[in-house]
Amino acid sequence: MNRLPDLTPEDYSIYEWQMWVSSFGELGQRKLKNASVLISRCGGVGGVVALQLAAAGIGNMIIAHAGNVRHSDLNRQLLMTHDWIGKPRSESIQRRLTEFNPRMKLKVVDQNISEDNAEELVSQVDIVVDCAPLFQERFAMNSQCVAQRKPLVECAMYELEAQITSMLPGQTPCLQCLYPEVPAIWKRQFPVFGAVAGTIACLAAMETIKIVAQIGQPLFGKLLRCDLNSMSFKTLQIQRRTDCNCCSHLY
Amino acid sequence: MLRDISSGKADIEMDIQPATYKQAFNHLIELYPGFAEHFDPESARPRSYLSIFRNSEQLTDFSATICLLDLDELLIVPALAGG
Numbered sequence: 001m002n003r004l005p006d007l008t009p010e011d012y013s014i015y016e017w018q019m020w021v022s023s024f025g026e027l028g029q030r031k032l033k034n035a036s037v038l039i040s041r042c043g044g045v046g047g048v049v050a051l052q053l054a055a056a057g058i059g060n061m062i063i064a065h066a067g068n069v070r071h072s073d074l075n076r077q078l079l080m081t082h083d084w085i086g087k088p089r090s091e092s093i094q095r096r097l098t099e100f101n102p103r104m105k106l107k108v109v110d111q112n113i114s115e116d117n118a119e120e121l122v123s124q125v126d127i128v129v130d131c132a133p134l135f136q137e138r139f140a141m142n143s144q145c146v147a148q149r150k151p152l153v154e155c156a157m158y159e160l161e162a163q164i165t166s167m168l169p170g171q172t173p174c175l176q177c178l179y180p181e182v183p184a185i186w187k188r189q190f191p192v193f194g195a196v197a198g199t200i201a202c203l204a205a206m207e208t209i210k211i212v213a214q215i216g217q218p219l220f221g222k223l224l225r226c227d228l229n230s231m232s233f234k235t236l237q238i239q240r241r242t243d244c245n246c247c248s249h250l251y
Numbered sequence: 252m253l254r255d256i257s258s259g260k261a262d263i264e265m266d267i268q269p270a271t272y273k274q275a276f277n278h279l280i281e282l283y284p285g286f287a288e289h290f291d292p293e294s295a296r297p298r299s300y301l302s303i304f305r306n307s308e309q310l311t312d313f314s315a316t317i318c319l320l321d322l323d324e325l326l327i328v329p330a331l332a333g334g
Contacts, residue, residue: 045334131334138332156331158252163331183300183330185252185289190333197333225328229261236326238302239309 004030005059010103015057021215028213029057035212036060036125040113040141042093044076044197045155045204046131050093051078052205054101058212061097062125064109064117065089076194113137118144127211129153129204130175133190135182139246142167142175146247151211155204159191160228162200165219165238166207170250172221177241196228252329256285270319272310300330 007015007029015029035058039046042065050063069080069089077089084092090110097106111117113132122128122144130152132138138154145152146169154175155164167174203224210216223236242248257263263282267274276295280287289298296313297303303310304326305319319325 041334043334133332133334135330135332155334157333158329158331161252161331163328178302179330180299183332185298185300186330186332192333223328225326227261234307234326236304236307236328237309239311 004034006030007033011057018056023215024209024213028209028215031213032057032209033059035127036062037208037212038062038064038121038125038128040128040130040137041065041132042077042079042089042108043073043131043133044078044192044194045157045201046129047077047079047093048198048201049129049131049155049205049208050097051100052202053208054097054104056205056209057101058104058208060105060125062107062109062121063090063093063097064111064113064121065093066110066112076192076197078194078198113141115140115143119147122148122150125150127151127153127208129155129208131155131201131204133188135179135186138175139182143246145169146174146250153204153207153211155200157192157196157200160193160196162196162226162228163223164200164203164207164226165221165223166211168220169247173238173240174244174247176246177244178223178238180241180245199228200226252331253286253289253327257283270321270323271315272305272313272317272319272325273315275319275325297327302328304328 019025019029037058039050042050042063067089068086069084069092073080079093079096090108094108118140128145130138130141149169152167207218210218223238225234265278267278273295306324
């Protein structure tokens with residue numbers, strides 16, 4: 001196992017308040033500094049995941065997000081700015097996150113996740129956070145997380161509903177246990193408030209911190225359903241599919 | 252995302268005897284026929300993009316003999332990917 005990096009005096013001054021969390025402490029901060037995360041798409045959900053993990057002091061981050069900034073991004077995608085409309089989202093992400101945390105090693109890839117690049121990108125990190133708006137991307141990432149035995153924080157939203165689970169290949173259901181095929185019901189454009197996306201994103205960032213620092217009880221094998229209409233939150237037990245095309249060979 | 256089918260209702264109370272999953276399914280389709288396309292009509296098994304939970308436990312057995320108890324809750328959870 002790699003030796004964990006030491007914290008600098010600047011690290012201590014920035015992260016002091018979260019190191020007061022007794023289960024986390026200095027060891028948790030060093031684990032976070034040592035860790036690498038891949039965030040797939042940096043929109044309403046992924047942008048807030050990236051901001052929160054950058055704020056918390058994760059050491060290494062890769063973000064995959066293609067395309068140029070559009071007006072319709074700006075109601076929720078907090079790393080995109082008005083002055084960057086028509087220019088690459090990857091540049092806006094790089095600029096905003098670097099302003100926020102220049103200590104973090106950041107790589108922004110001007111591509112969305114696909115079967116062509118998932119293996120390479122997943123191989124470079126310890127953990128993946130899935131915030132993609134298409135199941136084809138989510139399945140490509142899930143498949144590589146299973147193949148490489150990497151944990152996957154899976155979060156999504158629609159209108160005022162949101163859900164999150166954490167997956168650990170070989171121990172929990174994978175995404176294709178939950179949805180064996182690309183869901184025909186899902187459409188690329190969906191109703192979204194930035195605050196709903198941001199709510200589930202903060203939970204995803206916390207899941208990532210817990211898994212990396214090995215604290216608390218991550219949502220392994222559990223799906224947290226959030227209904228922001230009624231502010232009701234339910235934790236549901238999800239089942240592994242014994243005939244899963246993706247992960248059944250691990251059992 | 253299925254609330255358009257249920258006229259915006261998030262919760263539907265049912266008083267059914269005998270209380271089985273299949274009875275609950277039949278009653279749901281009677282009340283809101285729009286749900287029918289999301290299930291296999293014979294087996295009442297949901298399409299692959301839906302999960303059904305009985306209270307907090309995911310149902311994987313949809314046979315007609317699955318009994319429900321008073322105050323049991325069935326939750327229909329659709330696949331989401333909004334990011």
